Amino acid sequence: MSPLAEGPAALAGALVALGLPLLGGYTLIDFAIDLGPAAPSAWRTALVAAGVLTLLVCGAGALRTTRMRQIAGWQLSAQGGCLLVAAGVSEASLALAAPLLLANLALTTLAAFLALAALERRAGTDDLTALGESGPFLLAGLAVLIAGASAVGVPGTLGFWGKLWLVDELRRGAPWAVPLLLAGSSLLAFGYVAPVAAFWRRGSPDGGVPAELRSAGVLAAVPAAVLLVGALVPGPLWQQWLAGVQRALAPDVAPEPPRLPGLAGLLGVVLAAALLVIVPLAGTRTQGRRKMADPEMGAEGVIPPAALGESLRGIAMVGAPDAALLWLYELIQQLSAVLSRLLALFERRYYLAGLLIAMIVVILIFI
Helix, strand or coil, X not given: CCCCCCXXXXXXXXXXXXXXXXXXHHHHHHHHHHHHHHCCHHHHHHHHHHHHHHHHHXXXXXXXXXXXXXXXXXXXXXXXXXXXHHXXXXXXXXXXXXXXXXXXXXXXXXXXXXXXXXXXXXXXXXEHXXXXXXXXXXXXXXXXXXXXXXXXXXXXXXXXXXHHHHHHHHHXXXXXXXXXXXXXXXXXXXXXXXXXXXXXXXXXXCCCCCHHHHHHHHHHHHHHHHHHHHHHCHHHXXXXXXXXXXXXXXXXXXXXXXXXXXXXXXHHHHHHHHHHHHHHHHHHXXXXXXXXXXXXXXXXXXXXXXXXXXXXXXXXXXXXXXXXXXXXXXXXXXXXXXXXXXXXXXXXXHHHHHHHHHHHHHHHHHC
């Protein structure tokens, strides 16, 4: 994790979500569009492959960690992989889907870090296995749920339209990448299971959330609300914003309207968004009595899907090769120790002996 992401959660969320990723994402979009048709097909295929690999690696990484900060970082990088995929498909798809994917990346990361601020102020840690009975957090929990759903591309969230339009372009330009993209999104969805459970876990009967912590939940709910509202108005979103962005990014490419829902599709999106909000709240209300904890299931914290994450350890190590780098460092240390022993032969008392042997060899050569 970057030292910046290890700072105060609210500050880290603002800087991480709205700082370098936005600047880097816009630079990537602008560079790929300027390159345009001059980009060779092999280069575009490599970009799509790199983006899909990034999504798979980061989804596996989110499954292997138990820290909420690292999960937020993995999901940010995973959505960056979707940007790479959009950059490699075509110029039109890049101008259409990439701005929406970039906006979704910023909003989901900001919501996750602001919700993390509420969790850390109450529990004192972001380790999901050591939280204890510290919940539930209604607004912060909704923010994490909506942010995770939008990062994955669940209907009813803003991320759904970005993923849908990206898949439409992939089906025309690189159909082999569609199942890999869906697989990476599924891994990312599993990675969000433990954080959502941590925020919605019922605490002790007298463990209400203090009033000062509710403000942090309200702040986290603001970007989450934008993710929901944006999903309900894809038509105006395209007409008022995305069409102008597409013309500004690619003036030489005729703007093509994306696939927009009809009345039935829009009603389905509204229903999906309503279920994202109503079902968790209804589930919390119906928990009238606290169930007896199973001692074998670890009462101290939330148990993440560790078995699946451990089975994907090799994939996750590509994104965070800490163990491989540590092994390489130990190997270099061992080689340096062997080399120092060899050089010690020519130090101190062995120096004159080595010099004498060298002189004898030179004399024998000239005889």
